[in-house]
Amino acid sequence: MTDDTIAFGERLVAFLPNLRRFAISLCRSRDVADDLVQAACERALAGAERFEEGTRFDAWMFRILRNLWIDQLRRQKTAGPTEDIDAQAELAVPSGEAGAEARMALKSVAAAIDDLVLEQREVLLLTCVEELSYREAAEVLGIPIGTVMSRLARARKNLAEATGIEPAAMRSQDMRGGAR
Amino acid sequence: MNEIEFSDEILMAFADGELDEETTRRVEAALETDDELMARVAVFMETRAAASDALKPVLDEPVPEELVRKVRAMAASAAATSEAHCTETPVHTAENVVALRRPSDRVAAPARIVSRSMMAMAASLLLVVGGAGGYLLRGGGPEGVGVLQVAGIADPRVSAILDRAASGDEVSIADGQGTVRLVSAFQVGNGQLCREYELAQTGLPDLVSVACREAESWQTRLAVARSNGGAGYAPASSLETVDAYLTSIGAGEPLDAEAERKALAAKK
Numbered sequence: 001m002t003d004d005t006i007a008f009g010e011r012l013v014a015f016l017p018n019l020r021r022f023a024i025s026l027c028r029s030r031d032v033a034d035d036l037v038q039a040a041c042e043r044a045l046a047g048a049e050r051f052e053e054g055t056r057f058d059a060w061m062f063r064i065l066r067n068l069w070i071d072q073l074r075r076q077k078t079a080g081p082t083e084d085i086d087a088q089a090e091l092a093v094p095s096g097e098a099g100a101e102a103r104m105a106l107k108s109v110a111a112a113i114d115d116l117v118l119e120q121r122e123v124l125l126l127t128c129v130e131e132l133s134y135r136e137a138a139e140v141l142g143i144p145i146g147t148v149m150s151r152l153a154r155a156r157k158n159l160a161e162a163t164g165i166e167p168a169a170m171r172s173q174d175m176r177g178g179a180r
Numbered sequence: 181m182n183e184i185e186f187s188d189e190i191l192m193a194f195a196d197g198e199l200d201e202e203t204t205r206r207v208e209a210a211l212e213t214d215d216e217l218m219a220r221v222a223v224f225m226e227t228r229a230a231a232s233d234a235l236k237p238v239l240d241e242p243v244p245e246e247l248v249r250k251v252r253a254m255a256a257s258a259a260a261t262s263e264a265h266c267t268e269t270p271v272h273t274a275e276n277v278v279a280l281r282r283p284s285d286r287v288a289a290p291a292r293i294v295s296r297s298m299m300a301m302a303a304s305l306l307l308v309v310g311g312a313g314g315y316l317l318r319g320g321g322p323e324g325v326g327v328l329q330v331a332g333i334a335d336p337r338v339s340a341i342l343d344r345a346a347s348g349d350e351v352s353i354a355d356g357q358g359t360v361r362l363v364s365a366f367q368v369g370n371g372q373l374c375r376e377y378e379l380a381q382t383g384l385p386d387l388v389s390v391a392c393r394e395a396e397s398w399q400t401r402l403a404v405a406r407s408n409g410g411a412g413y414a415p416a417s418s419l420e421t422v423d424a425y426l427t428s429i430g431a432g433e434p435l436d437a438e439a440e441r442k443a444l445a446a447k448k
Contacts, residue, residue: 002259009255013248021238034247041251045258067423074364074376074434109234118433127196128231134198142427153188156227165226
């Protein structure tokens, strides 16, 4: 029993990079994200027995973290209009060998994701970045699968528009990711 | 030529490999002759790859050691706690939790995807108490003091506050015997307006409540005693219960101040 809890803790630790990435994109601040991740881990540990083996651990954790965040947003409203969550994006920009051009292009994608409204951003993160299925994302978000699809389609069209991924320009380009 | 219209959702599902076989075949057939369609599909392929690439670097960042340390410490502490609890009966904190749900809710609830484990969590935490006499908080402090006590229909004074106070406000009731602190307003799936608020009353445990607006009054749906559990790892906190409940009723995001004002003003 107690060994299980320790093992569960290690499983959490192994999952921290993904959980943190999701949190950072969700709340657009690393500091807030780390607190959120910690709180999510605390809840997960307190409710470890509710996790059903055989279901996706990542989806379960994302749901806990996301619910905490929504809850925090609700409560933040009580603090008045000082809401700082839209403050500044600090998403990673690739460094090192990546050329300046590539860096700018990627930065603009990250920035465009950041600019999406929360309901589009979260669904994009879960499916396209964390690779959950529509159904799994629907469960994490507690919404119907049809809603996942309509939000996700809108999110991606907005992203395409903001970053200059145009249908016409696509024909000549190579289609990486086409095999998915 | 073959003018079959495919929605963005269908083309996206095709790009993501989430489409059923038959529709996949239809899209593939259309793609053979339709460049424009191909371009639309490509947008979805490309945005997926772009989003994934753009956020990949975050995964390679080292996780702050402090965070790892804290998670390990919490696991160790939880392990110790669960050991201590092993000899006792399984803890289910139903004692301080009451769900207030009118029978009609069950009929009205549209099909919603809520994960089974989430529902199980809510069910294990919520004690549903029925009866025409209203709903009383079990173990909720001295009887008879409960002028403002939670019932199916919120106390008129609380109702009046829910009707007009903005989220963030704190309003006192009953000559200072209690206060209502408005947390948020939001809509549920069917468009009904609901509010989360905290109710503090002398001689009673603080409650976190969710009430939804009916024709004439506010109907309390959930009231959870706020756990003042300090630093311990309670099996489930009251706020987690509220979260689970809000998720289960399909609560939307909190309305912003402007939308809230409008929604409150729009009497049904």
